[in-house]
Amino acid sequence: MNTTAEILEETAHLINTMGLHRGAQFAADDSDAVDICAAAYLAAEGTCPPEFSTDEITSIAIIEASAPAMTAIKAISDALDSGVCESEIVPGLWVPEYIEHVSNWAATPPIGEKTPPTVSEVIGRIHRAINLLATQTPAAHAA
Template structure:
């Protein structure tokens, strides 16, 4: 098992515990007692699996969230692995594949 396998398993565990968020932003705490229980988008869960963190920007700022996730090489490797397992291709943003958009949507 390599690092990506472990990250994906932890991300799945996080989603199982917190729930999967599919709305705007990368997380929401609507209907939850605290942000510690807030459902997360798949990419946010991968980032949390890598870092152990759920930054406040996940709740409020999609652009900053994307930049933060993209800054983690380990998170992006896991997100690319998820993207590769999907039956569609990622769209391109600025001439490069947008893996976060592909996985999140």
């Protein structure tokens, strides 16, 4: 089983080679490009379900069902400068929206900017997440 750092390295590699999808859904239907969270899922699970290009709700459920992908996505979220949103799923129970946080960051221009982060900036932020993991849990990077 791959470590979170290895999954993040593969996520960066996939985005670099396949492209970063920033449109509707989690994957382009006319190219190999995938959303940053879909890339994390692909890195963790080795597959890209067809729903990623057709059904956002099902895609989120598929990604959320993968503990390794969600751990990688949370690591990226932790490396972002903005805070993660939370949703109340039942009265009094709030859960972080890591997928929304990371996907929106990669696809949306920052305040005062006209373009979203470049692919290089996205990959750089993934590497920052790897570095943060190494400082938080040194054994996780070496494992």
